[in-house]
Amino acid sequence: MHCCAGLTVDLSASGTTVCPVIDGYAESRSIQRSALGTRALDAFMLQLLVRKRYGMGMVISMVIVMCMGMVVGMLMRLDM
Structure with a gap:
C-alpha cells in the first residue's frame, strides 16, 4: 500500500x-x-475572448491573455 x-x-x-x-x-x-503548452493555451484564450465579443478590441484581449499567463506563472512558482 x-x-x-x-x-x-x-x-x-x-x-x-x-x-x-x-x-x-x-x-x-x-x-x-x-x-x-502555454502558447496554445494563450491562443485558445485569446480566441475565446475575441469570439465572445465582450466589447474589447484585439489589443485589450491580448493584454488580458498576457496578464493571465503571468499570474498563472507566478502561482506555479509558489512554494506550497
Whole structure:
C-alpha cells in the first residue's frame, strides 16, 4: 500500500509533461508528454475572448491573455 502519491506537471511554452510520483519516486515509465503548452493555451484564450465579443478590441484581449499567463506563472512558482 502506498503512503503518498502526487503528480508533477511541467507546463512550458512549447509542451507539457506529467509524471506520477508514488512514495517519493517518479514513475518514469508512466511519463506522458503533449505538444500543447502555454502558447496554445494563450491562443485558445485569446480566441475565446475575441469570439465572445465582450466589447474589447484585439489589443485589450491580448493584454488580458498576457496578464493571465503571468499570474498563472507566478502561482506555479509558489512554494506550497
